[in-house]
Amino acid sequence: MKSVLDLLEKVKGVIFDLDGVLVDTAVFHFQAWKRLAQEFDFDFTEIQNEQLKGVSRIDSLEMILNWAHVVASENQKIAWAALKNRWYLEFVAQMKEDDILPGSIALLHWLKQHGFLVALGSASKNAPLILEKTGMFCFFDALVDGNSVTLSKPHPEVFLQAAGQLKLKPSECLVFEDAQAGVDAAVTAGMKVIGVGSHLKGADLSVCSLMEVLN
Numbered sequence: 001m002k003s004v005l006d007l008l009e010k011v012k013g014v015i016f017d018l019d020g021v022l023v024d025t026a027v028f029h030f031q032a033w034k035r036l037a038q039e040f041d042f043d044f045t046e047i048q049n050e051q052l053k054g055v056s057r058i059d060s061l062e063m064i065l066n067w068a069h070v071v072a073s074e075n076q077k078i079a080w081a082a083l084k085n086r087w088y089l090e091f092v093a094q095m096k097e098d099d100i101l102p103g104s105i106a107l108l109h110w111l112k113q114h115g116f117l118v119a120l121g122s123a124s125k126n127a128p129l130i131l132e133k134t135g136m137f138c139f140f141d142a143l144v145d146g147n148s149v150t151l152s153k154p155h156p157e158v159f160l161q162a163a164g165q166l167k168l169k170p171s172e173c174l175v176f177e178d179a180q181a182g183v184d185a186a187v188t189a190g191m192k193v194i195g196v197g198s199h200l201k202g203a204d205l206s207v208c209s210l211m212e213v214l215n
């Protein structure tokens with residue numbers, strides 16, 4: 001059976017998604033969205049939160065408003081997205097190295113020691129702050145996040161930009177992703193992809209966590 005190391009042998013660069021791959025911030029997003037949904041009497045569920053993984057902040061809000069059958073002006077949407085982010089950042093402010101998902105640091109060290117280029121490919125506008133707070137910033141040769149992309153996953157823009165910054169062809173990159181939209185984006189970009197956390201359609205391989213990669 002194909003292993004992660006077999007896939008790594010064929011590439012020069014590795015692109016990591018952030019939320020759900022390197023850190024578990026999904027629970028913070030959930031709590032902040034749930035609090036916002038209460039503003040318009042909507043009971044936002046964990047199952048709905050699953051569908052927001054890898055989806056940009058504003059697209060996530062659109063989906064929640066749709067589920068809640070709420071019609072809002074553009075100004076109201078901007079204000080709600082900012083409010084949700086303020087509450088989300090209260091959780092992020094408490095983050096430290098302990099909040100890194102198991103196996104992340106060992107894998108990042110191993111990749112750098114073995115000469116791989118490493119990039120971030122995340123939908124989050126808060127990615128630089130989270131990398132700083134958790135001490136992971138130093139591992140990255142390139143950073144592409146919600147501040148530089150205009151099209152949400154499953155569009156491949158985020159991963160194509162990351163490959164471009166690393167000066168690699170898409171076929172020379174391997175992506176680690178926890179969301180179906182992200183796996184679809186990597187496949188469309190022409191990259192190899194490893195699904196993290198659950199079995200994702202289209203992934204070359206799936207692992208339960210990054211701990212499995214070097215074991």
Ligand code: B16
Pocket residue numbers: 017018019020029052053054055056057060085121122123124125126127146179
């Ligand atoms: P922010 P990823 C994504 O991160 C999250 O999975 C998604 O739930 C969130 O809405 C999105 O970032 C935007 O985050 O509000 O911080 O800009 O999985 O692409 O690393």
Ligand code: MG
Pocket residue numbers: 017018019020021053054177178179182
């Ligand atoms: Mg993710």
